[in-house]
Every structure is written in structure tokens, then in C-alpha cells.
Amino acid sequence: MTAQPQKIQTQAETSLMQQFAFLDLEPSRQAAADRLNESGLPHRRVEEWKYTDLRALLKDVPQLASAQSVVPTTAGQPLVPADFVLAVVDGIPQDLANAGANASDAAKEAVSLEIGLGDAKGFHEKPNANVDFNMALASSGYVIQVRKSAVTPIIFIDHIVSKADAITAACRHSILVESGAQAILVERFSGPEGSAYVASSGLSVIVEDGAKLTQARVVAEGDQSSHLATIGARIGTDAIYEPFVMTLGSHLVRTDVQITFDGEQSHLGIRGATLVKGKQHTDMTLDVDHASPNCTSIEQFKSVIADEAKAVFQGKIMVKQIAQKTDAKMMSQGLLLSENGEFLNKPELEIFADDVVCGHGATCGDIDEEMLFYLLSRGIPHPVAEIMMVQAFVAEAIEDTEQPEIIEAFEAILADWLASR
Amino acid sequence: MLQIKNLHANVDGNEILRGINLTIKPGEVHAIMGPNGSGKSTLSYVLAGKDDYEITEGEILFKGEDLLEMAPDERAAAGVFLAFQYPIEIPGVATMTFLRTAMNAQRKARGEAELNTPDFMKIVKQKASELNVSPEMLKRPLNVGFSGGEKKRNEIMQMALLEPTLCVMDETDSGLDIDALRVVSDGVNALRNSERGMLVITHYQRLLDHIVPDVVHVMSAGKIVKSGGKELALELEENGYADFVNAA
Ligand SMILES: Nc1ncnc2c1ncn2[C@@H]1O[C@H](COP(=O)(O)OP(=O)(O)OP(=O)(O)O)[C@@H](O)[C@H]1O
Ligand SMILES: [Mg+2]
Numbered sequence: 001m002t003a004q005p006q007k008i009q010t011q012a013e014t015s016l017m018q019q020f021a022f023l024d025l026e027p028s029r030q031a032a033a034d035r036l037n038e039s040g041l042p043h044r045r046v047e048e049w050k051y052t053d054l055r056a057l058l059k060d061v062p063q064l065a066s067a068q069s070v071v072p073t074t075a076g077q078p079l080v081p082a083d084f085v086l087a088v089v090d091g092i093p094q095d096l097a098n099a100g101a102n103a104s105d106a107a108k109e110a111v112s113l114e115i116g117l118g119d120a121k122g123f124h125e126k127p128n129a130n131v132d133f134n135m136a137l138a139s140s141g142y143v144i145q146v147r148k149s150a151v152t153p154i155i156f157i158d159h160i161v162s163k164a165d166a167i168t169a170a171c172r173h174s175i176l177v178e179s180g181a182q183a184i185l186v187e188r189f190s191g192p193e194g195s196a197y198v199a200s201s202g203l204s205v206i207v208e209d210g211a212k213l214t215q216a217r218v219v220a221e222g223d224q225s226s227h228l229a230t231i232g233a234r235i236g237t238d239a240i241y242e243p244f245v246m247t248l249g250s251h252l253v254r255t256d257v258q259i260t261f262d263g264e265q266s267h268l269g270i271r272g273a274t275l276v277k278g279k280q281h282t283d284m285t286l287d288v289d290h291a292s293p294n295c296t297s298i299e300q301f302k303s304v305i306a307d308e309a310k311a312v313f314q315g316k317i318m319v320k321q322i323a324q325k326t327d328a329k330m331m332s333q334g335l336l337l338s339e340n341g342e343f344l345n346k347p348e349l350e351i352f353a354d355d356v357v358c359g360h361g362a363t364c365g366d367i368d369e370e371m372l373f374y375l376l377s378r379g380i381p382h383p384v385a386e387i388m389m390v391q392a393f394v395a396e397a398i399e400d401t402e403q404p405e406i407i408e409a410f411e412a413i414l415a416d417w418l419a420s421r
Numbered sequence: 422m423l424q425i426k427n428l429h430a431n432v433d434g435n436e437i438l439r440g441i442n443l444t445i446k447p448g449e450v451h452a453i454m455g456p457n458g459s460g461k462s463t464l465s466y467v468l469a470g471k472d473d474y475e476i477t478e479g480e481i482l483f484k485g486e487d488l489l490e491m492a493p494d495e496r497a498a499a500g501v502f503l504a505f506q507y508p509i510e511i512p513g514v515a516t517m518t519f520l521r522t523a524m525n526a527q528r529k530a531r532g533e534a535e536l537n538t539p540d541f542m543k544i545v546k547q548k549a550s551e552l553n554v555s556p557e558m559l560k561r562p563l564n565v566g567f568s569g570g571e572k573k574r575n576e577i578m579q580m581a582l583l584e585p586t587l588c589v590m591d592e593t594d595s596g597l598d599i600d601a602l603r604v605v606s607d608g609v610n611a612l613r614n615s616e617r618g619m620l621v622i623t624h625y626q627r628l629l630d631h632i633v634p635d636v637v638h639v640m641s642a643g644k645i646v647k648s649g650g651k652e653l654a655l656e657l658e659e660n661g662y663a664d665f666v667n668a669a
Contacts (some may be wrong), residue, residue, distance in 0.1 A: 371511045377469045378523035378579065379497030379530065388522065392513025392562075 011375035013040050016061040019168075022137060023064075032135035042129040046122050051312040051344045052283040054129065058226055058251050061074060061198055062166040064137055065090035074098075075158035080405040082156035086142055089160050091169030091199070091293055093142050103153065108180065110149035118143040118174025118204060126287075128257045130230050134202035141202070144173065146211075148180035153169035155183065161191030161199060161222065172202030177211040179236075184403065185215045189229075189234040190249065191222040198226045205233035209263060215243035216406045218413060221250035223278070227303045229255040235295075237263025238291035241270075244401060245284065246410055248275040248417050253282040260289040261297075261323070268297040271397045273410070275417045276341075283312035288322040292303065293353075299360075302397045305341035305420055314346045315360070320353040328356070334364035335393045337386075387418045422447050422618050423587055427520050428479035430467050430643035437463045440479070445587070446620040452621045452629055454654060455640030456662050461622045462506050464640075465591045468620075469503040470496050483587065497523075500586030504576035506622075513561040516575075517564050520545060524582060544582065552578045552608050553601070565622035569596030577608045588612065588619045594628040606631030626658040639665045 009017070020033040041058060042049035075087035075166045083103035087094040093115045100108050109126060117140055127135075144155060161164045162170050169191075177183050191197055199221060207213045227250045235241050247253050259268055274282050288297055303311035334343030347360040367389045375385035391414060398410045423445040425445050430438040437460045445451050453461055460651040468481070471495035481488040488496060536544075549559060552574045564572050573593050576646075581590055590609070593601055597621070609632050613619070621632055629651060637653040638645045639662065646665045647653065 012519065027443075364523055370509050373469075373471055373516075374505070374509050374511065375492065375519070375523075376493035377471075377503055378519075379494050379527035380523050381494045381526060382492070384522065384526065385494075388514055388519070392511060395513040 002250075002421060005177040010041065010055055012061045013055070016041075019061065019064055026138065029136050032132040036129065036132050036136060039129065048314070048377040051314070051346070052254055052281065054254065057281060058168070058198070060196065062168050062196070063162070064168045065092065067092050071162060073162055074341065075159060076160070078156040078158070079188055079216070079409045080154065080155040080156070080403070082360075084111060084113065084153065084155045085112070085158045086155065087160060088141070088157060088171050089162050090167055091138070091171045093140055093171060093185050095282040099357050103408060104151065106149055106151040107153040110147050110151060111153045111155065111183075112145045112147075114143040116140055116143050117172060117177070125260070126176070126258065128256060130228055131202070131232070132222045133228055134170060134172055134200045134230050134318065137168065137200050138172040138202055139418060140170040140171070141173040142371065144175040146175070146177045146181045146183040150176060152182040152184060154186065155293040156186045159189040159199065159201065161195070161197050161225070164192050164195055164398070165195045166198075168198040168200065170200040174204040174206075175213065176206045177208060177213045179208045180210045181208070182212045183214070185213060186406070187215070187217045188328060189219045189227060191225055193222045194224055195222055196224045196226070196251075198228065199270060201227070201229040201364060203229075203231045205231065205241065207233065207235045207239040210238045210270050211236065212240040213242070215241075216401070216410070217243070217245045219245065219247040219249055219253055219255070219384070220413070221253075223249065223251060224250040225250050229253075231255070231257045233257075233259045234262050235259065235266045235268060237265060239263065239266045240270050242402070243270050244406075244410075245272040246275075246413060247272070248285070248413065250282070251280060254285070255278075255283070256285045256287075258287045258289070261292045261295045264292050266292070266295045268295070269400065270297070270299050271400065273394045273397050273414070274303040274311050275414065276302070276311050277306040277421055278309060279307070280309040280310075282310070283314070285312075285314040286316065288317045288328070290317065290319040290326045290328060293322060293324045293326070295323065296327040297329070299328070299392065300397050300400070301332045302394050303332070303334045303343055304337065304394060305334060305343055306337040308338070308340040310344070314348075316348040316350070317358065317360070319349070319351040319353050319356055324353045324355045326353060326356040326358065328358045330360040332360075333393070335390065336364065336366050337370045337390070356373060390418055391415070392409065422484055424482040426480050426482075429477045430463060430465070431477055432463070432473060436477070437474075437643055438467065440644070441645060443645060446618060447618055448615040449636065450619040450621060450632060450634045451642050452623060452634040452637045452654065454623060454637065454657055456666060459640045460643040462591055465503050465506075465589045465620070465622060466647045468501060468589055469493060494552065495530070497583070497585070498527045500587050502580050502583055502585030503506070504513065504573070504580055504588070504590040506516070506591035506595070508564050508572040512565050514563045516559050516561060516563050517545070520579070520582060523579070527583060545610040548578050548581045552581065553604050554578050558590055570598060570601045571595055573604060576603060577605050580632055581608055581612060584612075586617055588617065589622075590620070591622045592624065593621070594623055594625060600626065600635065607654065626654045629654045641666045
């Protein structure tokens, strides 16, 4: 008999396992915990984590915050005026009593809100460590259901980490946009600077036939935190899903997005802007499954990298054999503002249907000197010209957003980021 | 106002400007003609402050100051303007935002108050209509999708808005139709005054019928090989550059 080599656990793994042992998990959460126990945190030899060695990067998994330990807090100023304003504090969803204070009767009629764990139907089919991490740790979230109505309700969820001491905050929401309904979901993630907290966020999305969901997410966590997010979405027939993820905060960010087309004639427009500086490491890993014919998708991501920061984009588009007439266009671009920044771009197209239009492009470069000179030659000082060039670079992704308020909010965040750099 | 003395400039180790001497006094319009590749655009870029060029010898004084010591934006604020031969498209930068940023940056650098929105809109609308720049063009990102002629009109509109003291125009006439040539020339002539100097680079005598120069220079292989009055342009139109190029 050969002895199994003893796996050495990292501090984060040890702490995670200890917490799992202590929590009394129901079976599906326990199954996720067991998978993590078995595999440990993913490292660079696991293909999907090649550029984000979570095992090396995640130093600790601090104590999971519980409902008992959380001081009730209300949401901050919403990013855009919203019908429903919800707050999640240290991973714990807050009381819904005043959530719809600003909502019209029609919006109240259209939206039902509950606290709990919605069924994870829209959630990831293909479990990965990020999904398991969230599945095991999240005990609640908001369950949002939007019915068909004449209005498009706007729901804002403010995720706040309130404690200065490092904690782990975990939650998972689900949103179901029913047949023919429309909704806008706006999310913000923030927390204290200097704290090595861990935020695990899960979101399950179902956009039913003829429905439309627009989503705007801003990840602006504290500078020492780790943000591990997963979004799993299913899109019905004749449906539209348009998420935008803006990532600027946090020491470490990994966002896994899995989207599946369940019906025909649907459209996905997923976009993102990543703004990183210092020693930040961000990773957007996207997996789009064209499992139905006649659907279109646009995947457009912009990464601005300053100082010694690192941005990773992994974009996989699968076009199944049945998915004829798919039109998918993916573009991922990096703009390096320093020589020490790094942009790692891994686009992947797997096409099994023959009558499709699919393409991907990837670029990475510095600010265009010719363009910069044009601005300088008109008297615009170098720092201002550089800001204009970065704004121009990111604008391309932001501009396609339909709601002017969301565009404005994104532009303001970008301007703040540029000014503070 | 502008004194270029024995200017030598290299690009990637190749000497492109090989001893340029040129003096422009306030109120004067100078034209530079010369074969392709003789260094005309290079001279205009060196004046505007593009940093691809290594100045190996010589100096440039602008209003008595060492121009070569100044950054491009400082030169612009001091009154240097280059209308580019090939204006670049800048996607994502709105034309109006650009104009406003440029105008206010220059005003700020000169210690003047920034323009408020109504004043800015008014002056842009006026100059745009004078130069046949449509409101639709102003709504687009800078130069994006503009035709060749539209780009050139946009350059001259910027010049009219920024009111520089030294206007350098690099083949502003190329790509312009006959009507646009008149519109642009009128725009340029409207800017002529006793304080402003102009350097007009062109291949065609036609432009100089509209913008009548005080002095015409012939540039060849990085040097000014001949200078004369406006009749020199006619002579070139007749005979080509052969005489001068060989002389150089
Ligand atoms: N970046 C560069 N690297 C190498 N050579 C260059 C570079 N820029 C310019 N040159 C060379 O310098 C010479 C002068 O170019 P310039 O553009 O100044 O000519 P020009 O007189 O403006 O010509 P045209 O009438 O065609 O506009 C050319 O031979 C050109 O190839
Ligand atoms: Mg030229």
C-alpha cells in the first residue's frame, strides 16, 4: 500500500473547513462543502483558475457573519433612482418593510420580494469552486419575482460590509423575470478599506419567454477585500438579458458568469468594465452556452490596468450543434496605463453548429500616442488628455446601455476612479 | 514671432530636416511647397511638439521663447496651432466635449476665465456654420466617420475657435472640393490680422489664389532651397520642382 501524500492546507482552507464543520448545513449546502473539502481551493493547475490561483491569493476565510452578529443598516444612496431599495449587510439581507417606499403602485404590483434562498434553478449547471464556495456559505438572500406589467421596476441591492474586522459575508439572490415582464436590477458591493474581508455573492437569474432583464453591477469593495461572485442565468424564448459588470474595488475579484440560452430568438448583451490599480487582481470568467438556435449575443469587456495590477478575462462561448443561426460576437480589450500592469485574455469559441456567425477579438495596448498628441496639440494638458482617452476606451462598452441614468452613474464612477488614481 | 534657426531633426536615426531657416513676422502668411517626402509635415510636427523627433541642431524661438523646451499643450496655450494633414479619428471622445475641454484648458493656462455653457454653445454654433460644419458632425465622436473634407473643415473650425497666433496648416486644401476650398479659405482669411502669423503647407497654387501668401518657400530634402513672392508658386505650378530639387 502506498501512502497518499498528505495535502497541506492553506490558512484559508483550514479556516474554511473548520467553519463548515461547525455549521449545521442542509444537504445541498453540505454537498458543496464536501466538494470543496475534497478538492481544496482551486489553484493554477486547475484550467479555469490558471490565471487566478485562488489557493495562493486567498489568504484567509474569516468568520462567516451571521444574522445575530449583524447590526441592522439601511442602504446608501442608490446608484440610480430605484423603486425598491434593498440592503444586504455583511451578507445578511435586511428587513423588507421599507424597501418599496418609493415604488409606484404598479411597481409594487409587479414585484414580489422575500428573504430566503430561491431555488437555484438558474444557478450554475457546472459547479466550480466559486459556485461551491457560495452554495456552502450563503444562507440567505433576496428572492425576487417580477410579473408582467406596464412598468419596468428598478430594484437596487446595496451590499455593504459594515464591520472593520475581517469577516466573511455570503449571500445568494435569485431573480425571476416572468413571461413578458421587464426589470432593471442594480447592485453595488462596498466595504471598509483596509479590511481583509471576503464577500461571496451568488445570483441566480431566470429571464422567461418574452421577458427582459437589464442588470448593472458595481463592485467597489474595500481595497484589501476578496470578492468572489457567481452569476448563473437562463434565458427563455424571445427574451433579453443585458448585464453590465463594473469592477474597480477589492484586492482580489473573481466573477464567474454562466449563461444558457434555453429558447430561440433571444439576445444576450453582456458587458463589463474593469478598472484596476495598485496590486489588484481581477478576473472575469464568462461561459456562454448557445444551446438554442437563432439567438444573438454580444460580449464586450474593457479592462483598464494601472500600476502593477492584473486583469484576467476568460470568455468561453459554446455553440451547440442545435444552435444554428447563432450570432455571437465577443470582444475583450485591455488598456495598459503602466509598464508593469498585466492583461491576460483567454477567449474561447467552441462551435458545433455550421450555420453561425461567431467571432471574437482581443486587443491589448497602451494609450494611442497619435490620438493623445492630437489632444495635447489643442492645449489639453497631459493628465486630462489621458483621462479623456481612458474614458473614450471605456465609453464604448458603457454607451450601449439603454438607461441614461445608469450610463451617468457608470461615467461618474469612472471619473472618480480616474481622478483618484 | 517665429524664428527657426538651422533646425535639424532626426527620426529613427534618419535626418529629415537638414538645416531649416525660417522667420515669420506677425501678420505674415508664408507658404511652403515641396515634393512629397521633403519634410514639410515633419516641420509642422516639430513645431507642434510631437516627440517622435530628435532635434540634433538648431533652435526655434516663438515670441522670443524657446519653443522646443515647451510641451505640446503649452505650445498650444502659447498660441501655436497645427491643422493636421491627416486629422486622426478619436472614437469615444465627443466632439463638443473635446472642443470645450481644449478651449477651457487654453483659457485656464492663460489665466482667463472658463467659458460658460451658453457662451460656448453660441460661439461653436457660429464658427461651425461659417465653416459648413453641420450640427450632426458636432454630435459625432471626434472626426469619426468624417469625410476627408469634413475633417479639414473641422480643423479650421478648431483653429477659428482657439484663435492661435501661429497657424500652421498642413495640406488643408487636399481633399476639399471647390466650394469647400472657398469656405475654408474664407475662414482662414477671416483670421488674418496684423498679430497672427501663418504657415501654409500646400502642393497647389490654387489654394494660394485664395489665401494669398507674403512669402513662398520651396522645401526639398529637409531644407528650404528657394524663397520668393507669391509668383514663385505660379512658377512651380508651371515647371515643377525639378530645378530646385537638383539645386539642393
Ligand atoms: N516616423 C518616421 N520614421 C521614418 N521615416 C519617417 C517618419 N516620419 C517621416 N519619415 C520620413 O521623413 C520624410 C519626410 O516626411 P514628411 O511627412 O515630413 O514629408 P512631406 O514633405 O510632408 O510629404 P508629403 O508632401 O507627402 O506630405 C519622408 O521620407 C518620410 O518617409
Ligand atoms: Mg506632409
